[in-house]
Amino acid sequence: MSIKDKVAIVGMGCSKFGERWDCGISDLIIESAYEAFEDAHVKPEDIQAVFFSEGNQPNGGTGATPVADTLKLSGIPMMRNESFCTSGHVALIQAAMAIASGEYDVVMAIGVEKLKDTGYGGLGVGRGWNPVYEARRTGPGSFAMIASRYFAKYGLSPEEGKRLIAKIAVKNHHNGMLSPKAHFHKELTVDDVMKAPIIAYPLGLFDCCGNSDGSACAILTRADMAAKYTDKPIYIKGYGMAVDSTLSQSRPNFEWTGFDALKDSSRQAYKMAGITNPREQIDLAEVHDCFTCTEMIIYEDFGFSQPGHAAEDIESGFFERDGGLPVNVDGGLKCFGHPVGASGIRMTYEIFKQLQGRVDNPARQIKDCKIGLSHTFGGSPQVSAVLIAGNELG
Template identity: 50%
Template sequence: MSGIKDRVAVIGMGCSKFGERWDSSSSDLLVEAAHEAFADAGIEGKDVQAAWLGTVASFRTGQPLAAALKLDYIPITRVENACATATDAFRNACYAVAAGIYDIVLAVGVEKLKDSGFSGLAVAEAAGADVNPPVPPPSQFALAATRYFHEHGISYEDGKMTLAQIASKNHHNGTMSPKAHFQREVSVEQVANAPMVAWPLGLYDCCGVSDGAAAAIITTPEIAKTFRDDYVLVKGLGLSVGAYGIMRSDWDFTHFPETVRASQAAYQEAGISDPRKAIDMAMVHDCFTITELIIYEDLGFSPKGRASEDVAAGTFTLEGEVPVNTDGGLKCFGHPIGASGIRMIYEVYKQLQGKAGGRQLKDPTLGLTHNLGGRPGSFTCSVALFGTRD
């Protein structure tokens, strides 16, 4: 196995404005993201040889992408893999290029969630016996929070304060992201005292439900050189699917094996042994604040049960040792499910190019993206690593 390291490059990216895009259809969002990526790469739609469309609920096939962009009868595959959908579309596109099948491909993710008429996540599920409890996402992760606090002897008040610091950090980062859904500061006290959604998680512990799209143009490093100097290289791609944790009486609910396995696979491809030291920035799946806390540990940034100490020390702020969710994360940038993974890659790409505006980090060279889809006990997790050219 030779792995993906340095075998594909990203030469163009686009990201729509995220938020309540009442005036835009899913197709409008695709055009907005893809044409920014085309312009960034300096290509046209006719240059794209194959495409992967990631979406969970907005489209069922690849056809709407061809219709929206007027692509030239090329192969298009629709990808769905829970909240890791966009990254998995990106991953499949990378493999097709690495295999030498295509030279220039498009990976794009989109989601239109705000046409449902409901303020929460309202994705229809297939008819079945319908006896499983109606467990909305906040409660799924509240199960982890309750157990995490219990397991590590953290009081409700202390635990809420740690989670509030995570939300407040992401809100701060979001104020410097013009395309983010939410762009205002929220204090630690506001987060801690917000109305309860699913005990112990309150309103500001939850990410935004948004519309949006993001796109990437992928090619080989050799071809990339002919387009631009500051292309970004893929260093590692890990994907782990677990679906039976809930059936195991010995699973602790305080770590997510899918994140551990996907990150280890990506670290191995990239040749990373000390992630906290090697990685300059991480875009992680902060669907809820407790998720981000547990991810710090699962990615190997913090020892098990000790992430709250790193939160208190400011390790994950823009100025910290490993800045996390520099663009505001799912919390503020928003979470159109099928688009989020490529939105994260967009932020890493811009940061590595030094084009991240007010939130620009100092000379990052290695960035990570992480998506976690499903629920505790049954996740799809993707971890991707990106680096500047040598």
């Protein structure tokens, strides 16, 4: 069953991202939830179900009680998921399905993460999940292999390849400078990226996203009820999610230049949304740029660029703010930040505000956008989730 145009997002909120030593998880939840309540003109008691995402719950086993305790909600279903970096998107998809099923009229999807207090370094060190398939690598180490293999396959020298992905970091930091809630506000040059300390060759410090604290929230309702809550509802056009059954890199003939989960999740979303030419039909996208090379392969796996031709589009500025398909116009994970459980909802927050024409800095507004895509990618990596939204019915 397609849920295209059956569900609307009528309010969203997002905390300031960054090293939030000034607050705890409850403070972050309040920041995003009450912005969403105000945006949708609802009260906490109007919420009929909550779908909660937190990717690195430090104490374990507490379910969705951080939301219940903070917002003083009780007597309603509240479900938590932990799906690596896609957790926020999973919460949104669960919320949309709950509305489309007819069981609920108004639900909340909310994600939060307080990585800085845990001392989490983001490197993924330690023993892997499967002692047969995996001797544990670091996150940067895994994605560095993607970059190196891509350069070799498509005839780029290490210097040429490194300079190419540096332009993605420069783009995203420039966009993040215009985003008041972004973690980092620092312009970069290609030389800055090239000269930065190496984390896992060829990825340097500025090729890697930072660890952040943050929260984001969405209020969803039936499309036919949306006008009750806002004059500018945003309709869910399609979604897709794919999880590879085994560690991708352990499969025969795995080439490190693309992922089945990326291709499958985007195709599912395109089919539901009626997208046949994503390069032309999507007006802006927020994609999972945990590392600069990740954004580059997503261009190709999502059909934004032809295989092996992302370099041409990067060089031409196709994915910049004034290009044919602006990508990560708020700075992306690279600059806005990546509190794991909140990221998928935060990326959708940007799409929501852009499609409404109500971004927090008019200088960031993309003109005449009608269809937007948000995306997260996580695991080993082996799980990908996509959501497509639009500001018109039909």
